[in-house]
Amino acid sequence: MLFYLTTLNLVRFLREDPPATTEGSKAAYDAWSHRDFLCRNYVLNALDNTLYNVYSPMEMTKSLWESLEKKYKIESAGLKKFIVGQFLDFKMVDSKSVTSQVQDMQLILHDLDAEGMKLNESFKVAAVIEKLPPSWKDFKNYLKHKQKEMGLEDLILRLRIEEDN
Template sequence: MQQVQQQQSLPQQITSLPLQPSNLPQLEDLFTKPLPIKIWNTLQAIYLAEEASSKKFLVSNYMEFKMVDDKSITEQVQEFQLIANKIAISGIALDENFRVGAIVSKLPPSWKEYRSKLLHKKEDLTLEQLLQHSQTE
């Protein structure tokens, strides 16, 4: 008799299993397991929050940047430009006139006369012209 039971076909063995929750696919899994779209939306929200935080950090660094008399002006302008370039890469556009004005306004106290001279010029300077002017001063 045991041999007869062991020789039952596989479909008969499966259908003869008692219907218990552990043998059935969990219906709640369909509602509790995250769908790919939910995973995508969550990851996107996390990324956007990190990106916004990063942008705020870059803008903050740009606004709070201070030039000092102890370091080379060229070196400090390059450092400031690096921050500006990172901001541009992050998708925030900075007009060239704005960038030039920001650099002029951040010149150290010992450059007060030069800063005043640049601010009263009628024509706008490009970044390249400003760098050339600052290197000759």
């Protein structure tokens, strides 16, 4: 939406208050009001139909935009907490294949990256090793004491080989 409004040269109405009206500035206020009306309706038009009635009573683009930002930025923060919770609670079990569980963990790690919470490679490798199921205790200890640094892809390859054996 920001890109679209920028191309229409309307993005300033997301942050701008109306100009003060004086006798000589009626034309300027009317022009501002018309462009704010256009901007507001472009934003409303992009909303899902179920949200249109919620946000359409707002008379100015600035208040509409602030309300949308407040709602969705809070949801984004909640999403980050949810993904971190998934990562911290993730446990591998003996009843499922380690390879499929590692893939599930990779998805969580990808989501963390996508939300801007970058973890370095060594941390990811150590986290996967720590979350291996109880029956993998000996292999887990072997990996922990390994001197050579290993990347996540190398670890996944080693786990697949070990699982096949």
